[in-house]
Amino acid sequence: MVRNFLGQEEMVRVLSETDAYEQQVLPQLPPHTAFFSDPDDPLSVRYWDFEATHQHAPDHDISLFAAMPRHTRFAGLATACLGEPVIDDGKAPSVFNKTAGKSGETPPHQDNFYFCLQPPSCLTIWLALDPISPK
Numbered sequence: 347m348v349r350n351f352l353g354q355e356e357m358v359r360v361l362s363e364t365d366a367y368e369q370q371v372l373p374q375l376p377p378h379t380a381f382f383s384d385p386d387d388p389l390s391v392r393y394w395d396f397e398a399t400h401q402h403a404p405d406h407d408i409s410l411f412a413a414m415p416r417h418t419r420f421a422g423l424a425t426a427c428l429g430e431p432v433i434d435d436g437k438a439p440s441v442f443n444k445t446a447g448k449s450g451e452t453p454p455h456q457d458n459f460y461f462c463l464q465p466p467s468c469l470t471i472w473l474a475l476d477p478i479s480p481k
Contacts, residue, residue, distance in 0.1 A: 351419060351473065361475055363410050364441070371403040396438035412438040424469050432469075 352360065372380055372391055379399045383390035396411045414420060416434055424432045444452070458466040 352417075359410065360473075364475060367406065367408075371399060371406050375399055375402050391441075391443050393440065393442050395440040400438070408438055414439050420471055424471065427469055428467060430467065 368389075368391060372394065375394075377385070379402060380394040381392045383392055396408045400406065400408050415432075415437070421432050457470045458468055461468055
């Protein structure tokens with residue numbers, strides 16, 4: 347198990363920026379740009395894409411999130427897992443929010459079904475923003 351993948355200072359910044367985005371940007375987005383378990387509960391956000399949502403809130407700084415895929419630790423991990431250099435597509439990451447007790451398990455799946463990359467060489471890195479257990 348990987349612990350403290352990001353340093354404490356980096357993690358505090360990620361959490362702070364994520365909270366600000368959830369509170370300031372998500373409530374003003376059109377329905378098709380973010381998905382919620384309960385559309386009337388902004389805290390039930392399940393998914394958003396920083397690139398797509400940024401079009402609707404261009405004044406909100408997403409530079410931290412846009413830089414995440416190029417972070418030395420993420421890029422190094424991806425290169426080691428893929429066995430080839432990582433290609434930077436310049437896209438900011440997406441957020442998949444799994445609310446404890448509400449989201450259920452994610453079944454095994456192939457992410458390239460959604461990405462449709464050719465060749466199908468890709469990797470998704472999951473970063474927990476809250477403490478989690480092996481369960």
